[in-house]
Amino acid sequence: MGGVxxxxxxxxxxxxxxxxxxxxxxxxxGDVAKGIKSFKKGMADDEVETAAAARPAEPVRPLEDQRPVTAQPAPVGERKLG
Known part of the structure; x- marks a missing residue:
């Protein structure tokens, strides 16, 4: 008794x-099999997203390089005509 x-x-x-x-x-x-297939597909999708997220990011530029570039007129004495 006690054993199955x-x-x-x-x-x-x-x-x-x-x-x-x-x-x-x-x-x-059949429903259990569909659930297992969906789970495996979800795990595979997570691996693809993880691989994409693991790519190295671009290096951060120093603040001096992040200032917007604006066109400034040349000094009056240095303007070229024509």
Whole structure:
């Protein structure tokens, strides 16, 4: 007593088949398979996103280089005509 043998599992399986019928059990197993496939696809998508995020970022430029460049007129004495 206390141990679960293969015969116990067979009896449990027969009772489940009688209660739910073959159609519902096969539908349930199909749904489980779809869930596993979706989970694997999601894990693969996460790996692709992780690989893309792992790329090194561009180096940060010093503040002097980040100032906007504005066109300044040349001094009056240095203007070229023509």
């Amino acid at each position: 043998s293969i015969w116990h599992w067979i009896v449990v399986g027969i009772v489940v088949m009688l209660l739910f019928g073959r159609g519902k059990v096969s539908d349930l197993m």
